Every structure is written in structure tokens, then in C-alpha cells.
Amino acid sequence: MTAYHFASTSVLDIGYLEWNPRGARTAVLVHGWPDSPESWRGVAAPLAGAGFRVLCPALRGFGPTRFRDGATMRSGQLAALGRDLLAFLDALALRDPLLVGHDWGARAAANAFGLRPRAGSHLVMLSVGxxxxxxxxxxxxxxxxxxxxxxxxxxxxxxxxxxxxRRAFARQMWDTWSPLGWYAEQDFDEAAAAFDNPDWAAVVLHSYRHRWGFAEGDPAYAADERALCPAPVLAAPTLVLHGGRDTCNQPASSEGKEGFFSGRYARQVLDGVGHFPQREAPEAVAAAILRFCAQPG
Known part of the structure; x- marks a missing residue:
């Protein structure tokens, strides 16, 4: 079993994985849905080898992460995910980290910059425009x-x-969002263990219902919602990586977004890759991240 560390915020006890604790720079990699922090293993190792301290937190409702108060609304709204990420950075006193996210995690990382423009040094978004x-x-x-x-x-x-x-539902996504045969059975089982969190169903349902206006948000994030809608222009240097065979978020969905960024912006389509680039092509993802972060500006 993978050993998790924990960071406490006012709302959550957040479980996270860590590589290279003494790294000179920090990278925070945030997973998506339906997935888990272990999805980053193939990317975390080369980033750690390049000198990064790598932290991979479990989102609210996933894996070992738990709400600290039973009365807290089990919200999955995107503003809450962004605020959770900022609280995680603060709890560990992380300065100027590289923020990388896939799917839900990409939205969380982008919203963290939307709420705090200097949240980190760079933003990398996978599979999401x-x-x-x-x-x-x-x-x-x-x-x-x-x-x-x-x-x-x-x-x-x-x-x-x-x-x-929930497992059969999640497997439907894994089987249809990327080319057939892309994952090993043990990889799905490892990810699906994160769905056994007692709050997973409530957070997931609220996230998608709120996203399209079918459910009210947590009033605690009302100010954050106003700050994020419409989406603010981000100043952080940003890289978007999108699988060319992603059948969840079509590659075209991340095209033409340059106007949302005032800093350096780049987008790369990964040929033959589906919705889970960090799992399907971890070496290419890690190499792209390191190249982008090495460039000035």
C-alpha cells in the first residue's frame, strides 16, 4: 500500500504522496476524475530526478483525504477545489511551486491562480482547456x-x-476516453481504491450538478465563485497538454484559449494519446513540463 502523508487545513485533512522531499524546487501534481494521486507516479519520478520535490494530494472526496467537520457541505464545486489547493500550499508553506493538474486537477490549479495570481511559478493543464x-x-x-x-x-x-x-461507472470512462488497451488492470484497481472514500459520491454528484447550474454551491465559496466567473485572465506561464485521441474533452476544446493568458502560453497535442496523458505517456508529459519550466519568461 502506498504511504500517504497528511496536511491539515481548516476544512480538510489532505492525504498526499511525496517524492524527493529535499528537492530544491516544488511541483504539486493534482489528479482528476475518476483517478487518484498514484496516476502521477510515472511523471513524478522524472521530475524528482530533475531536482523537484513532488507532492501529489488527493482531492476532497478521494483516497485518504477527509473533511474535518461532519457538518461541512460535501461540495465538489470547482471554486472549492481551487481554494483547497491554495490551503494545501499554505499548510505546507510551499513557496512558488509549479502547479500541474489533470482534468479536475487542471481546473483546480487554474482556479488557484485565478484566486491568487502568484500562487506558483508555472501552470500546466492536462486534458482541459x-x-x-x-x-x-x-x-x-x-x-x-x-x-x-x-x-x-x-x-x-x-x-x-x-x-x-461507482467502479463500473468509472471503468466506463477509462474504457472509452482513450484508445483501447491503454491501462493494466492493477492500475485501475489502484485508482478505484480512492473512490471508496465515504464522501466520494456526494462530492462527485455535487461537482457535476453545480458545474451546469443544477445545484447550489456552498455559500462559503460565494466570493470565490464571483472571482472565477467569468474566468479571469491568468498571468502565470501556462502549458496545456492535450491528448490527440481524447474522447472526453476533444482536443479542439483547448484550442484558441490564448486570450485568457497574459504571460507565456504554449499548447501541445500528444499524438495517439487519450484522456490520461500522465498515465499513457508519462515520459512525454514529464519532458514537456521540464522543457517548459526551463525556458525564460
Missing amino acids: YGTNDPRQAIPLQQARNYWYHWYMATPRGERTVAQD
């Missing part, structure tokens, strides 16, 4: 079709599936 905080956003019909699981979770039937058949 920025500017998607507004439930009124326009999306093409093909992308709406890809988001069938969002709408499904807004129904009572979807709620039952998430609560009672």
Missing part, C-alpha cells in the same frame, strides 16, 4: 454528447449509479 467555469458556456454538440455522464449524474438514476456502482 481554460475558461470553463461558467455553466452558461457554449459547447459544440459533439462535446455535449461526450458529456453524457455529466447529464446522467443530474438524474436520480445517475445518482444511484454513482453511489452503488
Whole structure:
């Protein structure tokens, strides 16, 4: 079993994995849905080898992370994920870290910069285009079709599936978002263990329902919601990595986002890769991150 460390914030006890604790620079890698911190293992090792201290926290509702108060709303709203990440950085007194996120984690990292412009040194987003905080956003019909699981979770039937058949539901995503045969059985089992968190179903359902205006947010994040919608322009140097065969968020969904960034911005499409680049092509992801961070400006 992977050994987790813990950092406490006002809301959560956050479990995290760590590589190279004495690294001169810090990288925080945030997983997506449906996945776990272990998804970063293949990226964390080369970053650690390049001198980074690498931390991979478990999102609220995942793995060993727990709410500290039973009365706290089990919100999955994107503003809360961004605020959680900032609280994690503060709890560990991390200065100027590289923030890397996949899927939910990419949204959390971008929103952390939206709430605190100097949250870190660089932003790297995997499989997600920025500017998607507004439930009124326009999306093409093909992308709406890809988001069938969002709408499904807004129904009572979807709620039952998430609560009672979560592993089969998550496996459906793993089997259809990337080219067939991309993962080993033990990798899915390891990730799915993170879904056994007692708050997983509540956080997941609220996240997707709130994202499209089907559920109210936690009032504690009302000011953060106003700060993030419409999406603010980000000054952090930003790299977007998107799989060319991603059938969850189509590669086109991250195109044309340059206007959201006032600093250096780059986007790279990874040929033959689906929705989970850090798992499918970890060497290419790590190399792209290190190249980007080595460039001036």
C-alpha cells in the first residue's frame, strides 16, 4: 500500500504522496476524475530526478483525504477545489511551486491562480482547456454528447449509479476516453481504491450538478465563485497538454484559449494519446513540463 502523508487545513485533512522531499524546487501534481494521486507516479519520478520535490494530494472526496467537520457541505464545486489547493500550499508553506493538474486537477490549479495570481511559478493543464467555469458556456454538440455522464449524474438514476456502482461507472470512462488497451488492470484497481472514500459520491454528484447550474454551491465559496466567473485572465506561464485521441474533452476544446493568458502560453497535442496523458505517456508529459519550466519568461 502506498504511504500517504497528511496536511491539515481548516476544512480538510489532505492525504498526499511525496517524492524527493529535499528537492530544491516544488511541483504539486493534482489528479482528476475518476483517478487518484498514484496516476502521477510515472511523471513524478522524472521530475524528482530533475531536482523537484513532488507532492501529489488527493482531492476532497478521494483516497485518504477527509473533511474535518461532519457538518461541512460535501461540495465538489470547482471554486472549492481551487481554494483547497491554495490551503494545501499554505499548510505546507510551499513557496512558488509549479502547479500541474489533470482534468479536475487542471481546473483546480487554474482556479488557484485565478484566486491568487502568484500562487506558483508555472501552470500546466492536462486534458482541459481554460475558461470553463461558467455553466452558461457554449459547447459544440459533439462535446455535449461526450458529456453524457455529466447529464446522467443530474438524474436520480445517475445518482444511484454513482453511489452503488461507482467502479463500473468509472471503468466506463477509462474504457472509452482513450484508445483501447491503454491501462493494466492493477492500475485501475489502484485508482478505484480512492473512490471508496465515504464522501466520494456526494462530492462527485455535487461537482457535476453545480458545474451546469443544477445545484447550489456552498455559500462559503460565494466570493470565490464571483472571482472565477467569468474566468479571469491568468498571468502565470501556462502549458496545456492535450491528448490527440481524447474522447472526453476533444482536443479542439483547448484550442484558441490564448486570450485568457497574459504571460507565456504554449499548447501541445500528444499524438495517439487519450484522456490520461500522465498515465499513457508519462515520459512525454514529464519532458514537456521540464522543457517548459526551463525556458525564460
